[in-house]
Structure formats: structure tokens, C-alpha cells
Amino acid sequence: MIRHICKWIVFKALYPACYFLGRLRRIKxxxxxxxxxxxxxxxxxxxxLHEALLQKGYTIDVHYLKVSSSGWGATVLxxxxxxxxxxxARCVFLCESNSLFGAFSLRKGTKLVQLWHACGAxxxxxxxxxxxxxxxxxxxxxxxxxxxxxxxVPVSGDAVCWAYEEAFGLQGKKGVVKALGVSxxxxxxxxxxxxxxxxHLASLDIPVNGRRIILYAxxxxxxxxTAKAPDGLNYTQFISRKDEYVVLIKQHPFxxxxxxxxxxxxxxxxxxxxxxxxxxxxxxxxxxxxDYSSVIFEYSLMEKPMLFFAYDLDAYYDxxxxxYPYREFVPGPVVETTEELMAELGRLGEVDRNRIERFxxxxxxxxDGHATERIVExxxxxx
Numbered sequence: 001m002i003r004h005i006c007k008w009i010v011f012k013a014l015y016p017a018c019y020f021l022g023r024l025r026r027i028k029x030x031x032x033x034x035x036x037x038x039x040x041x042x043x044x045x046x047x048x049l050h051e052a053l054l055q056k057g058y059t060i061d062v063h064y065l066k067v068s069s070s071g072w073g074a075t076v077l078x079x080x081x082x083x084x085x086x087x088x089a090r091c092v093f094l095c096e097s098n099s100l101f102g103a104f105s106l107r108k109g110t111k112l113v114q115l116w117h118a119c120g121a122x123x124x125x126x127x128x129x130x131x132x133x134x135x136x137x138x139x140x141x142x143x144x145x146x147x148x149x150x151x152x153v154p155v156s157g158d159a160v161c162w163a164y165e166e167a168f169g170l171q172g173k174k175g176v177v178k179a180l181g182v183s184x185x186x187x188x189x190x191x192x193x194x195x196x197x198x199x200h201l202a203s204l205d206i207p208v209n210g211r212r213i214i215l216y217a218x219x220x221x222x223x224x225x226t227a228k229a230p231d232g233l234n235y236t237q238f239i240s241r242k243d244e245y246v247v248l249i250k251q252h253p254f255x256x257x258x259x260x261x262x263x264x265x266x267x268x269x270x271x272x273x274x275x276x277x278x279x280x281x282x283x284x285x286x287x288x289x290x291d292y293s294s295v296i297f298e299y300s301l302m303e304k305p306m307l308f309f310a311y312d313l314d315a316y317y318d319x320x321x322x323x324y325p326y327r328e329f330v331p332g333p334v335v336e337t338t339e340e341l342m343a344e345l346g347r348l349g350e351v352d353r354n355r356i357e358r359f360x361x362x363x364x365x366x367x368d369g370h371a372t373e374r375i376v377e378x379x380x381x382x383x
Contacts (some may be wrong), residue, residue: 003072011144013102018080022087023107031089032058037096038068038224039253040208040307043049044277045095045117048183048372056376058327061085065098068224068254091230091379096259097126099144111151114168114378119156119182119224120363121163121323123219128167129320145169147280154375155366156297163323178380181371187279188301189369197280206270206326211246212344217278218309219293220252229292232311234338235265240267241345250281252293266328286349289341292316296330300360306332307344331359 032053034046042050042062053060063082063356067075071333081102086092089110094101095117106112108128126147129145130138143323147168155164158179165171201208229251238247247272249259259271278295288299288306296306297326306329310316317326334342 003030007144011099011103013077015079015083015100018083019087019104021239022084023087027090027107027109027196029090030058033082033085033089033092035094035098036064037094037098038063038066040066040069043095043116043117044184044279046093046183049093049115049375052376053148053373056152056380061089068366071109081260081375091326097146099146102145102148106149111379112149113375114147114150114153115183115375116153116155116164118240118294118297118365120251120294121160121167121296121327122296122328123166123292123316124321124323126167127169128163128289128294128323142167143318152180152375152379153177154182154201154366154371154378156185156367157363160323168199178378179366180374181366181368183372184279185301185364185367186369186372188283188367193279195285197276199285200276200280201284204275206246206248208268211244211268212286213284214245214247214249214287214289215281216247217250217281217293217295218252218287220254221312222252227252227256229255229257229259230312231339232338233309235269236262238269238340238344240266241342245345246270248272248276248285250276250278270345271280287345292322293354297364300331301326301352301358301364302357303353303356305348305353306330306356307341308334309336309341310334311336361367 007334034042034050050060057179063078065078065082066077075219083100083236085339091111091113093113093115095115101112103142109293115350127138127141128291130141145154147170150168150170153164153168155161156179161177161179164177170176195247218230221230222228235247238245245268249268249269262272282295282299282302286304288295290296291304291308291310299306310326312334335341335344
């Protein structure tokens with residue numbers, strides 16, 4: 001109860017007062033702000049935009065709130081510094097939800113852009129997951145809505161606009177969610193980046209030796225602060241195919257614990273944490289194994305096969321849910337056991353490539369290698 005009262009005071013009095021004072025200054029037309037909720041460095045969601053804006057001469061102020069790794073008091077102090085800085089900014093870019101952006105109304109002349117950190121629309125979030133185990137209550141979302149000030153939400157394709165409008169409670173604000181594409185997907189259309197990714201992998205102590213590369217990239221389980229890796233995959237089952245495949249494991253960034261691999265799997269299974277980015281891994285891999293991760297949208301751009309290891313599908317439905325019926329939606333075979341997964345791995349030659357291509361065209365039609373320039377043009381050259 002005390003924490004709720006404190007939150008109300010901070011969001012309804014302290015944050016608005018800070019922004020009111022900050023906005024008394026004249027807007028700096030070259031000032032851009034990037035906000036990282038959890039990361040301690042600029043994430044891949046921002047890198048291409050950051051580079052493009054610097055080249056155009058803009059001054060960029062990056063704020064790292066470190067919400068998931070800090071106490072409430074430290075987060076409030078960092079938020080106040082951000083709010084003060086926003087008072088005279090031309091544009092603010094986010095890539096995650098944060099309720100502080102609903103604590104006040106933005107002044108005319110400052111734009112708020114939600115880039116979001118995922119492509120497409122897969123598992124539910126925001127208002128779509130309200131009152132479920134994973135989501136906040138609708139009452140809490142209404143009271144502390146961080147979405148009402150958005151001027152633009154660029155998304156990966158026309159087919160997913162409705163889901164973002166629902167998740168952010170923007171159904172009455174048509175034109176905010178637009179299929180301009182997702183900035184970071186531009187790297188997948190850059191042959192030089194592909195070459196660099198392959199060279200980067202070759203520089204690591206991973207004995208690929210001509211074998212095909214399996215990327216296992218699942219999403220996390222539980223809450224953000226206590227995120228756990230899924231534990232259903234039996235890595236020893238891959239031993240029979242270790243002459244054909246190397247398995248690279250990339251856990252969700254929220255998962256802090258390392259994957260414990262069986263001793264007899266450590267010559268062909270390797271966990272990748274910081275050595276390669278998820279974009280590099282998607283580019284160099286030959287097949288993706290995942291569960292409920294939105295990396296499937298990015299991977300579909302390369303039209304390579306995907307397998308879906310959904311051993312806890314029913315529980316995930318209950319906890320969070322999906323925007324589309326899972327089994328009909330995903331562009332690849334769904335399995336619930338490692339044995340079934342190995343059987344599908346042996347049938348990769350039979351994968352329906354047309355299904356993946358249709359998925360790509362339907363949900364990623366805004367991603368063509370030019371999303372960054374479209375977003376910059378839309379945000380900075382329109383009144």
C-alpha cells in the first residue's frame with residue numbers, strides 16, 4: 001500500500017513538476033534523446049538510427065535507466081534526469097514500455113517515438129495481456145499509461161498494425177502506428193554486414209569445420225527481473241548429429257545465468273553471450289530453433305528453415321497468450337519433445353519454403369533495408 005502511494009506521488013506530482021520546469025526552456029532543434037530501460041549500453045535497436053542522426057549533425061543524449069537491475073529510488077533519480085532533459089528535446093526514441101512517459105503531456109514540438117524491440121506481433125503484451133499472469137492490471141495501465149504520448153510507432157508490416165494499436169491502447173489514434181519498417185533489420189540487406197558476421201564467427205574459438213549451424217534462440221520464462229531460461233531441451237540428443245551440426249545457444253538478454261551443458265556436448269554446443277549479436281547469429285546460422293521468440297520475423301527475411309520447440313505451449317498460453325493461433329501461425333513444424341525435434345531436423349529438406357516466404361511478405365513487408373531512412377525522414381521532416 002505504501003509503495004502504491006509513493007508511486008502515485010512520483011507519477012502524479014514529482015514527474016509532472018520536473019517536466020513542467022524543464023519545458024520552460026526553448027527547444028533545441030538538434031537535440032535527440034535515446035532511452036534504454038534495462039541495458040547499460042546502446043542496444044541494437046538504436047544503433048543504426050544513432051549513426052544516421054549523428055551523420056546529420058544532431059546532438060544525441062542517451063539515458064540508461066537500468067530499471068531491471070536497480071532499486072526503485074535509483075530508477076526514480078535517473079528518470080528525473082531524463083524528464084528534465086526531455087523538456088527541451090526535439091525528439092525522444094524508446095524501444096520498450098515505460099510508464100513515466102504517461103505522467104505528463106509532451107509539449108508541442110517534441111516528438112515521442114516508440115521503436116519497440118521486436119518485429120511483428122507474436123506473444124501478447126501491454127493492454128493485450130492486461131489482467132493475465134504476465135501482464136499488469138488494466139486499472140494500473142489506465143492509471144500509469146506510458147503510451148498515450150506516442151507520435152509514431154514504426155512497425156515491421158501492415159498486417160501487425162492492429163496488434164500494436166491494441167497493445168498500446170491506441171485504437172483511437174489512427175496513423176500513429178505505421179509500417180515504416182524496423183530500423184535494425186536494415187543490416188540483413190547489407191552484404192558487407194553478412195561478410196563481417198561470418199568473419200566474426202570465424203575469429204572465435206568455435207570449431208565449425210564445415211558443419212551446418214543450428215541457432216537455438218528461445219525466449220525467457222517468468223518475470224523480467226527473475227527471468228529464467230527454458231529447460232526442456234535435451235542437448236545430449238544432438239550427439240548423433242554432431243558431425244553434421246554445431247549448435248549455438250543464444251538466451252534472451254534478460255536471462256543472466258549461463259547454460260549448463262553436459263560434458264559430452266561441449267565440443268559441438270556453445271553458448272554465445274556477448275561474442276556475437278543476435279543479428280550476427282541469425283545471419284550466419286542455417287536453421288533456427290526457437291519457441292515463442294519474435295526473432296522468427298527477422299529470420300524469415302532470410303527465408304531459412306525454422307523449427308519450434310514448444311514443450312510448454314499450454315502453460316505459455318495461460319500465462320501470456322498469442323495474437324494468432326500458435327500452431328497455424330508459425331512458419332515451421334511445432335514439436336514438444338527433443339525426440340520430435342530431432343526427427344524434424346532430419347526432414348529439413350522437406351520444409352515448406354513457400355510458407356516462410358508468405359510469412360515474410362505478410363508480416364515484414366515494411367522491412368526492405370531502408371527502414372532507418374524512412375523513420376528519420378518521417379520524424380524529423382514532418383510537422
